[in-house]
Amino acid sequence: MSQKADNLIAVLDAGSAKTRFLIAELNDGALRYRGHGIVDSAGTRKGVIAELAPAVQSINQAATQAEDRADATIEQCIISIGGPHIRGLNSRGGISLGTRLREITREDVRAAVDRARSISLPPDREIIHLLPQQFVLDEQAGIHDPVGMVGNRLEVNLHIATCSASAQQSIVTCANKAGLEVTETVLESIAAAEATISADERELGVCLIDIGASTSELIVFFEGSVAHTSVIPIGGDHFSNDLAVGLHVTPPEAEWIKCQYGNAVVTSVSQLTEIELQGMPGFEPRVVRQRLIGEILEPRARELFHMLRDNLRQGGVLEALGAGCVLTGGGARLAGLLDVAESQLRVPARIGSPVPLSRMPQELAQPECATLIGTLLYTHRTSVMRAAEDHSLRAKLRAIFAGSL
Numbered sequence: 001m002s003q004k005a006d007n008l009i010a011v012l013d014a015g016s017a018k019t020r021f022l023i024a025e026l027n028d029g030a031l032r033y034r035g036h037g038i039v040d041s042a043g044t045r046k047g048v049i050a051e052l053a054p055a056v057q058s059i060n061q062a063a064t065q066a067e068d069r070a071d072a073t074i075e076q077c078i079i080s081i082g083g084p085h086i087r088g089l090n091s092r093g094g095i096s097l098g099t100r101l102r103e104i105t106r107e108d109v110r111a112a113v114d115r116a117r118s119i120s121l122p123p124d125r126e127i128i129h130l131l132p133q134q135f136v137l138d139e140q141a142g143i144h145d146p147v148g149m150v151g152n153r154l155e156v157n158l159h160i161a162t163c164s165a166s167a168q169q170s171i172v173t174c175a176n177k178a179g180l181e182v183t184e185t186v187l188e189s190i191a192a193a194e195a196t197i198s199a200d201e202r203e204l205g206v207c208l209i210d211i212g213a214s215t216s217e218l219i220v221f222f223e224g225s226v227a228h229t230s231v232i233p234i235g236g237d238h239f240s241n242d243l244a245v246g247l248h249v250t251p252p253e254a255e256w257i258k259c260q261y262g263n264a265v266v267t268s269v270s271q272l273t274e275i276e277l278q279g280m281p282g283f284e285p286r287v288v289r290q291r292l293i294g295e296i297l298e299p300r301a302r303e304l305f306h307m308l309r310d311n312l313r314q315g316g317v318l319e320a321l322g323a324g325c326v327l328t329g330g331g332a333r334l335a336g337l338l339d340v341a342e343s344q345l346r347v348p349a350r351i352g353s354p355v356p357l358s359r360m361p362q363e364l365a366q367p368e369c370a371t372l373i374g375t376l377l378y379t380h381r382t383s384v385m386r387a388a389e390d391h392s393l394r395a396k397l398r399a400i401f402a403g404s405l
């Protein structure tokens with residue numbers, strides 16, 4: 001009989017190409033893999049849910065696969081969110097602590113963050129994350145945690161990630177219709193970074209780009225904090241569509257050719273190799289040079305990284321990538337893409353494979369699962385941090401009351 005346990009955590013990544021579901025178990029602070037499900041997504045278009053019923057069915061199938069493997073029943077999950085509607089912006093605000101110097105409390109930090117976040121957003125915008133970059137205490141900048149320090153004025157530089165409220169609600173509704181309550185939402189790029197990027201890289205400056213099916217989400221860390229988030233409206237499916245049009249083949253055949261023979265650098269492909277194409281229904285199979293595939297894919301790869309470079313320049317972070325660039329998402333698997341990334345961004349690039357959970361199958365240790373695993377790791381880490389804060393607050397209150405007795 002399947003179990004319903006309190007120590008199980010479930011995460012859902014309803015992507016444009018694949019719907020992924022993961023169940024993990026938390027024992028003595030350690031996460032352990034229990035089960036996963038991956039199915040083709042239905043009902044999504046251009047990175048957002050366009051039809052509820054097929055999307056609900058995909059979520060149901062992925063969750064059921066995972067539940068069967070885990071031998072458990074899940075009623076709640078954490079979701080990741082991404083797509084063309086994601087926006088990131090930097091804001092600054094602060095509070096005066098009065099004329100007398102005094103110690104900064106966690107409440108002061110919250111008040112400063114509240115001031116920095118109080119910007120007017122368009123009606124359909126929902127804040128997903130408030131990410132402090134640095135605190136400035138009087139004239140002193142570069143502070144990561146000001147609690148316990150002494151000063152007159154506390155300011156904070158904040159990165160605010162927002163999404164379309166209706167796009168977010170669509171995923172929540174689909175999850176609900178699949179019998180799952182959504183407890184938390186995590187930005188896909190933050191999740192992918194959590195699973196693949198080290199603290200040293202975040203400190204030096206690094207850009208992660210998660211190349212999904214319909215969009216590519218990016219996030220830049222500098223001096224340990226999130227400096228920039230954005231979305232490029234090109235994903236792996238744009239490469240497949242170019243092949244379908246250029247080679248006159250069906251979309252599924254184009255997808256297969258891309259994964260099998262694709263290369264984003266024309267000169268890496270031999271001039272002599274030829275491959276046979278089935279072509280459109282009703283036409284005879286044809287033979288083409290493999291190089292032709294590279295000739296179609298390379299301009300799209302250059303366009304993607306050209307747009308990324310412009311985006312980073314506009315965000316003022318192009319020169320901040322001391323540790324280079326990390327590629328995740330299924331689109332990162334295209335042969336030759338790292339070379340294009342390095343030549344366009346002029347920094348080292350690597351594929352980001354997620355850190356494995358205990359007992360996790362090798363199948364999940366792939367760049368397209370970085371968001372799924374990272375969502376789990378991010379929510380676990382942040383909930384541990386919140387619990388530690390609550391604990392220290394309770395300890396302080398206990399000390400105050402003990403002292404007043």
Ligand SMILES: Nc1ncnc2c1ncn2[C@@H]1O[C@H](COP(=O)(O)OP(=O)(O)OP(=O)(O)O)[C@@H](O)[C@H]1O
Pocket residue numbers: 014015016017018019041047082211212213214215216235236237238240255258259260262328329330331332333334335367368
């Ligand atoms: N071996 C491969 N070579 C090239 N591209 C690949 C390969 N494997 C997968 N892809 C591409 O990766 C894309 C899917 O990536 P992923 O599974 O990360 O997307 P998703 O999370 O479902 O979508 P999104 O994040 O945009 O919502 C598809 O466009 C697919 O063609």
Ligand SMILES: [Mg+2]
Pocket residue numbers: 015016082188212213329371
């Ligand atoms: Mg994705």
